[in-house]
Amino acid sequence: MAQWLKGTVTANTHWTDTLFSIKVQTEPFDFIAGQFVRLALDTADGKAQRAYSLLNSPGSKEQEFLVSTVADGLLSPLLQQLKPGDTVQVSQPASGFFILDEVPDGENLWLISTGTGIGPYLSMLGTETPWQRFSSIILLHSVRFEAELVYQPLIRQFQDKYGKQLHYQPVVTREKSVGALQQRIPDLIQSGLLQTACGQSLDLQSQVLLCGNPQMITETKAVLESLGLKKNLRRDPGQITVEQYWK
CATH class of the missing domain: 2.40.30.10 (Translation factors)
Structure with a gap:
């Protein structure tokens, strides 16, 4: 209890x-x-x-x-x-296994979120762990409207502190926003537009965390698997780690 x-x-x-x-x-x-x-x-x-x-x-x-x-x-x-x-x-006590301790090492770390799913990533980025373990970190936040791109001052603090080690990529799907992509996350990955915009690869040397609505997670996971990545399990380490927000 x-x-x-x-x-x-x-x-x-x-x-x-x-x-x-x-x-x-x-x-x-x-x-x-x-x-x-x-x-x-x-x-x-x-x-x-x-x-x-x-x-x-x-x-x-x-x-x-x-x-x-x-x-x-x-x-x-x-x-x-x-x-x-x-x-x-x-x-x-606090609970959950959506933590970097459960994520294998890799070259780059993709933190992919929709809506409030950015929350745990901001918590992780405020620790030394990701910066010590990954040479490049991509923080992707997909929202419907620009006003939902929250915590911009905090993200800028991370950028100022860690420089090019962090790439922040906003996605705004229902209106145009300067610097933001506009397509759905699975489509951006499938077309390669996301990788190009971020200047990073998505391959077996990547670690990808997905946090947000179930449809995004299901579809993005399928696209990543088509690229050869697989779900990360303790007994069988892979590249995709998932936290599903909407139950």
């Missing part, structure tokens, strides 16, 4: 009408970048809870979560309304 920490909301940033980030102060706890906890609120119908990846890196003073509001959801609309000083419960 999960243990629960009392958390105090310190900030709630609304990126769009349905996308927000919430910061929560709790007593310190250990986790590995890429893991998740559950947030919960007590309601008239009982405890409403859901798993969210930690966006902050280990050792941060606050826990941070990127949340998409589901109109008929039991929890996300309530979280969106929280204000500094409000209370939210945070589960312990």
Whole structure:
């Protein structure tokens, strides 16, 4: 049974009408970048809870979560309304195996996400692990609208610190955006446009993490397999590691 920490909301940033980030102060706890906890609120119908990846890196003073509001959801609309000083419960311990410890070595590391799936990647990039293990890192974030390209200042901090070791590639599918590609991720890979834009190969020397909606993951995984890559398993290491956000 999960243990629960009392958390105090310190900030709630609304990126769009349905996308927000919430910061929560709790007593310190250990986790590995890429893991998740559950947030919960007590309601008239009982405890409403859901798993969210930690966006902050280990050792941060606050826990941070990127949340998409589901109109008929039991929890996300309530979280969106929280204000500094409000209370939210945070589960312990953190869970999940979408972590770099589970990823084999490679030449380049592709961090491919849709929507809120960028969260665990930002947590990973705030640690030394990826920078020490991979000569090139590609952070790809696909969204519908430009306003959903969140955490630009943080991404620029990584670029300023690590230079050409990091390539950030936005994809905006429903409107034109300067510097962004516009096609779906599987199509970009299949055509080679993504590899060309990023100046990186996608081959057996690559490690690819996929995080986001199931359709993207299923279709992108199939395209990667057509290129000769295979799913990474402990008993049979490969190049594709998956975290499916929408259950």
